[in-house]
Amino acid sequence: MSQQNQFLTSVANVRLFDRLxxxxxxxxxxxxxSSMTQAIQTQAIHAGxxxxxxxxxxxxxxLTFSIEDAAFDTAYIALQNGTEINHRLAEYYTDEIILLDATGKGTLAETPLGKVHVEQLNGTFTQFMPTGKEISVPTLAGKEIQVIYAVQEMMDTIEISADSFPKAVRMELNVDIRSNNGKTGEVIIEVPNFKPNGAVEISMTHEGVASSSLAGSSLADKKGNYAYIKLRNLSENKVQFTALAANPSHxxxxxxxxxDKQLISVLGIRGAGYSNVLxxxxxxxxxxxSPSVATVNADGVVTLGSSSKVNDQTIIEVTDGTYSEKIIVDIV
Incomplete structure (x- = not known):
């Protein structure tokens, strides 16, 4: 039976882990x-x-990777800066419209830090010192006014320091494999040492939604490898072999x-481009x-038979149901 065509579909899910x-x-x-790109430098030698x-x-x-997330996630910014997200008291500016009474007094929603910027009739702003949440602007009595002022609140904060840089993390990408029968497997790309490139761009437009991005490259691990691509088979089809090979075969x-006994191991031969499978x-x-010469159990252990003698010979056969292999057993 020929194998169906399979397709890598849609984008991957990504997981990032602290390496330590x-x-x-x-x-x-x-x-x-979500994309992976491999590139190499070449130098040609011409002669003759x-x-x-x-x-x-x-x-x-x-080996480089590029990820763009539809969701806005501050974790991407923190990763690109090699810093943590700290929850602490922070300052920000807020604006609101308030109605002043006949004496020019009004009440703010929050308690300002310092002076309040009040919009005048000509569009300019003038600073006024509030008393708690109360503000008094007699020249604008009875009018709705725009005010801008600073307040404090506990917030998640990311510091973008000139001296902090991204740290390597462990990354895993997971994407579906599909055929005409639906999902048949998954491709899992494991990157032990993914180093973000530190680039951050937050694009805010009147007709768009800001996304989160993360790009970088892989650093070699202790084995000298950049990444490991693993194929998880979810279909009922077993790995296809072209032959079996026993070790030892004699x-x-x-x-x-x-x-006296000997353990046999068996490899499934997959053909060109694939390593053999134990x-x-x-x-x-x-x-x-001939069990009287040598027996074999379900674990592949060949044992001297009860009636064996010098120069006896027998054959052990092993099969996976499709392919078989023969092992010669000699008695000395």
């Missing part, structure tokens, strides 16, 4: 864009008549050693052509 504590920093599920290209040097491989048992012995079927 493994604490989840961000869980993004409303991405507009006609300056033919005879060699190409590859170096400086880079077993020698000593007739003078009671219960199979679970209990998932395979094992048989011995």
């Amino acid at each position: 504590t493994d604490e989840l920093i961000l869980n993004g599920k409303t991405l507009l864009n 008549k006609g300056s033919k290209k005879v060699y190409e040097l590859n170096y400086q491989k880079e 077993v020698v048992l000593d007739s003078t050693v009671a219960g 199979l679970q012995n209990k998932d395979l079927t094992w048989t011995s052509k």
Whole structure:
């Protein structure tokens, strides 16, 4: 049966973890864009008549990522600055429209810090010192006025310091694989050391919604790897092999050693472009052509038979139901 075409669909979900504590920093599920780009530098060597290209040097491989989230999340800003989000008392300006009474007095919604900026009839602003929440502007008695003033409130605050820079985090991207039968799997991209590039842009327009963005590149881990791409299969189709390979394929048992035994391991051969897969012995079927010479159990352990003698030989066969492999057993 031929395998159905599969497609990587939509955007990924992203999770960012602290590399030291493994604490989840961000869980993004409303991405507009998520991309991975690999690039390498090359230098061509040309030689001989006609300056033919005879060699190409590859170096400086880079793996970069770009994420755009529809949701506005201050965690992205904090990550790009290598800082924390602190909840503390902070100052900001507010504006409101109030109605002054016949004497020019009015009441503000909040208690200002310092003077209040009051809009005059000509559009300019003049400062007045309030008493608590009360303000008095006799020249504008009986009118609605706009006031602007500073107040304090407990708020999440991010400091953008000139001396702080982004720190590497562990990143995981998760995206669906689909076929005509629906979702068949997931691609999981794990980046042990993702280093944000520190770029922050908040675009606020009259007809748009500001999104959150995060871009950066991967740093090599202790194994020298930038990332690990893992394919999770959710369909009922098993991994397809082209053959089985036993190790060892030839077993020698000593007739003078009671219960002499040997464990066999089996690899599933997937073909070009794939590494071989170590199979679970209990998932395979094992048989011995001559149990009196050598037996084999469900764990793939070949044991000297009760009636075996020097120069005896038998064959152990293992199968996954589709492919089989034979192991020669000699008694010495």
